[in-house]
Amino acid sequence: MEKSDTNLGEVLVNSMGEQVSQALSDTEKIERIQYHFAEIMDILGLDLTDDSLKGTPKRVAKMYVKEIFSGLQEKNKPELTLFENTYHYDRMLVEKDITVYSNCEHHFVPIIGRAHVAYFPHDHVIGLSKINRLVQYYAKRPQVQERLTVQIAQGLKEALGHDDVAVVIEADHLCVASRGIKDTNSKTVTESFSGKFKLDTYRENFLAQIANNK
């Protein structure tokens, strides 16, 4: 057993970003998922006494709660530190090629891609790595790419206190590549443009920036 957590009664967000009360600690979640995942493996006819398989239910449960779905828990939301824009930088800032590992909420298989995020600083700039952390936080949920794009944009707008924000995500969906239609070439591109990025010049400038290294 895990050492017990003290996060009982924590606030949790659902995939829509709405807060729902959640009485389970991480330890309880892991124990319950472990139990149910063992059931799934058993139903599939896998031998849970096999040396290689017996640890799988617990491994999967820990991975779900602590890693790939950790973004369902508000406590894991990164603090977005702002710094005074003392150098009066007033041009677009682009953080591109941010690695995205998420999971499709319809099939629970990976979405793998890149996010490109841009904003115009006003009085404050944001710590660069915080943009990556914000992307990771929202990616670590069962997702659809459209919602992920909107949530990243929204999170950044809230942190900055204004709307001059753009997000583009291009991603492969393994549920499309490895099953169903089995298309390994298609990519899904989603975008969110607000504030200044609604203007053609700024939007085109941003799109040119992220097109450079393809």
Ligand SMILES: [Zn+2]
């Ligand atoms: Zn899917």
